[in-house]
Amino acid sequence: MQRKRLYFFISVLVLWSGAVRAAMGLAEIPAAGGDGPVTVFYPSDAPSQPTARARFTLDVAKQGTPVRGNGRLVVVSHGSGGAPWVHADLARSLVDAGFIVAMPEHKADNYKDDGNPGPDSWTLRPAEVSRAIDAVGRDPRFAPLLQLDKVGMYGMSAGGHTALSLAGGRWSPAGFMRHCEANLVDDFQSCVGLITRLTGGPFDGLRKWGALFVIRHRFADATWRTHTDPRIAAIVAGVPSAADFEMASLASPRVPLGLITAQQDHWLIPRFHSDRVLAACLPRCELIADMPSGGHGALLSPPPPGLTGLIGDMLNDPPDFDRAGVLPEVNRRTTAFFGAHLLPLLPFPPPATSAP
Structure with missing residues (x-):
């Protein structure tokens, strides 16, 4: 109860000290140096309007002039095959509190190109987050509005794996291989992704043999993967992929x-x-929210429409889960977490102004 009261108090302060409920701007920093583009959501003084992006319609101020918020950046790492648009409601919660939000497009594991997900992508992602911070810090629209000594980072699913890496966790492709050797049937989709599924039929044995053959061939490297960015000062991992981590590194x-x-x-x-992860890191980490009836896609908001087949099984809601009723509170708690760890309670940031 005491923690809930504290977070409510922090939420009120964060919102009060933010960008006076500015519109949410939308811009893109072009791809450079082999990295994908970085999508940026931010407080803006321009009017918002419905804007189509892929299968989504977002109420944003496209290319609107940025205004000063609370001076802090939060980087969001999308899930495997993901897009910025499915985190737009979280971005809106953060922008309403004065944050600028940057979403890098992870190489060969995004909605445009999903050709190389899994451990190969997980190896690249933390450095891509660091370079996204660099890209925002170089951009003349956003650099004058930010201090990058304390950056927040949020990741969901494969992005949660990225978050745990940046929190100090270490993992290896061989750790992924060992997990799948020991738990292939019980955690089958984590090991094989969207390639196939077990059906209980006569070909399951072949599917399991093929999965292990590929995993053992590709992921035997026992070299630890680590990445540190001293600018990142608070991290949230949502439904993270984590079976390949050395849990002691997350304690x-x-x-x-x-x-x-x-x-x-x-x-x-x-x-x-x-x-x-919780068993390893508590009490030195925090459970922001648990969704007892939520599925893997519960944090995606707005949810992708019309999903069927394996991807529908992965991202659609269980029958008794109310995503529209649950997610606003989860986003509020996430925003309050970043506010508590990235913003001083006093002095408050200056009021919203246009960028110089």
């Missing part, structure tokens, strides 16, 4: 770490992933 996260879990996640089974 004392290097920065404040919050987790969001979904107990009906049948894609990244909690007992192999998020629950193991």
Whole structure:
């Protein structure tokens, strides 16, 4: 109860000290140096209007003039095959509190190109987050409005794996291989992704043999993967992929770490992933929210429309989960977590003004 009261108080202060409910601007920093583009959501004084992006319509001020918010950046790492648009409601919560939000497009593991997900992408992602911070810091629209000594980072699913890496966790492709050798049937989709599924039929044996053959061929490297960015000062991992981490490396996260879990996640089974992280890091980390009836896609908002097949099984809601009713509170808690760890309570940031 005391923690809930504290977070409510912080939420009020964060919103009060932010960008006076400015519109949410939308801009893109072009791809450079082999990285993908960086999508940026930010407080703007321009009027918003419905804007189509892929299968989504967002109420944003496209290319609107940025205004000063609270001076802090939060980087969002999307899930495997993901896009910026499915985190637009979280971005709006953060922008309403004065944050600028940057979303890098992860190489070969995004909605335009999903050709190389899994450990190969996980190896690249943390440095892509660091370069996204660099890109925002060089951009003349946003650089004057930000201090980059304390940056927040949020990741969901494969992005949650990125978040745990940046929190001090270490992992290896061989750790992924060992997990799949030991738990292939119970955590099958985590090991094979969207390639196939077990049906209980006569070809399951072939599917399991093929999966292990590929995994053992590609992911035997036992070299530890680590990445540190001293600018990142608070991290949230939502339904993270985590079975390949050395849990001892997450026992004392290097920065404040919050987790969001979904107990009906049948894609990244909690007992192999998020629950193991919590068991390792509590009380030095924090459970921001647990969704007892939420599935793997519960944090995506707005949700992708019309999903069927395996991807529908992964991202659509269980029958008794109310995404529209639950997610606003989860986003508020996430925003309050970043406010608590990135913003001083006093003095408050200056009022919203146009960028010089």
